[in-house]
Amino acid sequence: MASVITKDFIYEIGVEELPASYIQPALDQLAREAGEFFRESRLSFGSIQADGTPRRLALMVSKLEEKQEAWAEDVMGPSARAAFDAEGKPTQVALGFARGKGVELSALAVRNTPKGDYVFAHVERAGRFATDLLAEWLPQATRRLAFPKSMRWGQGGPLRFARPVQWLLALYGDKTVRFRLEHLESGNVTSGHRFLKPGPVKVKDAASYPGALEKARVMLRQADRRAAIEKLLKRDCEKAGLLPVEDAELVEICANLVEWPAGLLGRFDPAYLEVPEEVLICTLKEHQRYFAARDHSQRLAPSFFVVTNGGDRNLDGVRLGNERVLKARLEDAKFFFMEDRKAALADRLEELKKVVWLEGWGSLEEKSRRLESLAGWLAERLDPMQKGAAARAALLCKCDLVTNVVGEKEFTSLQGVMGGIYARLSGEREEAARAIGEHYRPRFAGDGIPVSRAGQIVALADKLDNLVGCFAAGLIPTGSQDPYALRRQAAGLVAILREQPQDAPLSEMISFAAGLHGPKALSQAATLLPAVGDFIRLRLEQALLDRGFGADLVAAVVSRRFDLVGEAFRRAEALTTLRQREDFEAVTQAFSRVTNILAKAPEAGAVDENLLKEEAERRLHRRFLALRPGVERLCQAGNFVEAFGQLGELCGPIDGYFQEVMVMAEDAALRSNRLSMLAQVASTLELIADFTKLVKK
Amino acid sequence: MPKTPTAKSKAAPARKAAAGAKAARRPYPYTFQEIILVLQEFWSKRGCLIVQPYDIEKGAGTFNPNTFLRSLGPEPWSVGYVEPSRRPRDGRFGENPNRCQMFHQYQVILKPSPNDIVDLYLESLVKLGIQPREHDIRFVEDDWESPTLGASGLGWQVWLDGLEITQFTYFQQVGGVELTPISGEITYGLERIAMYIQKKESFWDMEYGAGIGYDEVFRENERQFSRFNFEAADTAKLFRHFEDFEGEARRLIEAGMVLPAYDYVIKASHAFNLLEARGAISVTERTGYIARVRGLARKTAQAYLKLREDLGHPMLKAKQGT
Structure with missing residues (x-):
């Protein structure tokens, strides 16, 4: 076999500055579709990489095969009945098919298919060149990129893209892959850095592309730019005796705003340090994309680091410009903060009356009153010591929404945090201030729950109220639509409940929270309460799956009850342990005989001992009654493993029972009594889990 | 005759004055009015019509018929103009260093947007003495939307050493109409650019021109209009005006007079802005009022498309800029 010729391939889409967040998803799509295309085209390749900057998306393929191998395929044609006449002679249909496929009649064959007998043509195909295939695929793939x-x-041509496309470079080895995309023609020319090396740059061949870009002051790889930013940040801060405030998200954003990262350290007036550091850091980051820094005693330093797009001239001028802009921003922030301090946080409750919470569902002030009641009620169940602080924090936790710093003008991301700061400044108790500061947590997947007990209680109250209120108002998430982030809130609720030393039933919480919304919610209680409960159950299942529990185990734990969230986690742990036990199969098998028969007749009532005629059933009942209180106590104490062990003692009596007792007796009273007794036995095991959901290993 | 500059406005340029040529007497290349002259000349040389501000109060240069109406339909249109823009809610009684209820935009519309529009823009900065190589210029994504005009587009805010100096937009939709061809809109924030060029930290320290401070020209204006916008504007009258303007716009569209009709759309929009500044419109009502203005903008856009069609799209035959 002749050795396969391979060459590197580069495709670069040159664009006007893309939004930072658009770059990676587009690159992923490009790489994925390229892989699919090469496989479908039967072109071998070494590796596929996609990387880019705000001004270019590049696909880099190593060792791409030059030409497809020749191949043959059998193409299905007309039915045999249409293709051949009664004497077996080919008809016009057959001739037409052969002609269409470019084959002789001898290349046709009849084959039996599930649809009947059909004619197939054996077609030999010459392999095509990668450059020809690419010339067809690249424009399609480019149009398909989704943003x-x-x-x-x-x-205003039909081509849509995230920002205007400026050039297309497509090189296979040293050969340009030629194609048109509307007014654009592909070539072997890229563009240098917009300011450092403006203008066209000719690329000799695919292998020299990275070098050509480097020379043209473009750092193509995102990882390189991120590393460069981190290095510059660290270096400049160190020189000034500072430590940067780490922020991976900001590094990523900045890396996708520039093609050649540089940066410089600027300063601001230390007088602004009287503004809380949360506000300062937020001003730096959200308005200007600057990094903050600390001194060695961990105090915020009056300095900032700005990532620039590679410029190395007039650095003092650039610094001064940035410092002036920041000064105006900080002046605003300080003004807003000082204005906010003029009023005590609690005085803002009055203003909350004017802010609508949910259209038709009252004001934020009404919500605050509900949260106060709900937090007090929750505290009584979860941690009575916290009642005072939690209720006070709940009442005030929305007041920062009408402050200048959080309100529409400035930083919504500081909601809660500012409330905590203002609460302290207004002389509220530390526990309450802290709870206000934490009550939005967890704010995103992977964020921690509130640390303080009062904070946890307020967070629970807020999330419950949001869930119940939104569901009652019909704002139920569907598919990817979840504008009120209810999934995240339900997940947060589960995460907090999991950590409570004392469990409280979810259903009671939902029902109490709904009650606080008044008749408008209560009138739909019959559907509302289970809907909210079910929504939370889905998050609970997800949380269990995320912890590594198998899908069947999660179903076994949650299917019958999930009212006690902390307990559900403990049952999942126990079940994992139990599955390792030697007697696990034997016990569950014995009980499955019980549940199987109940599935056919799921009626259950009280057991009449006088109707227990057979010795075997009396024995089972006796043993069961003797064990039950202990098992229930163990379950309540969370010792599910031991409870299971005790229930295991019923294996013998259960086996004996099924050998000697005819459950489905003719006599209805007898039958119903037997089923009732079995139901009691089964329900005791279900205190641990619904074992029928487990898939055998 | 210009009045005598106040002590404050005179301070910056005058104290640093050196003997010699006029340009050398100040440490910056351009006054506010010279920046406008530079931009007028630059875009004029690049084939733009240079027109005057439209004589009705409005929130932005986009409201000028040279943008709103001319961006509709197939005909090319390249134009540059200054637009004094009024945003009643942004008034700060002349106390804030860079926030005013009236400021100036320099608006450029290039229809269709040329392939080198970004380069052209950067060239205009060079003419203003801003050498890209000596600054940090960034194109920061910005999705622009005007709910009152039913208009939207994609583009950037342009940052100069961290300062937003320009809004750069490829219009996609105007008056609810999907556009073809696409207009490129460049909106320079003149005060911010002047502040940068003159190295000042406040509008009130800038030189407007001829040795006279921006302070002298506009500060009392800010004080009085802030009082008017926030405290004195008669809301009952404004509500009545809004109704009247809306009615008049409808009537004129029906009567086939789309251009006067559009004047009343702009007027209705400004009446709404004033009512909002007066706090006379609640959050819930707000959406309703915006939708009413947008409804008018849509009708106007439709009528204007029809008008140009009836006129036989004369600009498709004309050749601009040669």
């Missing part, structure tokens, strides 16, 4: 928002430009 959160795309646009048209110029004449």
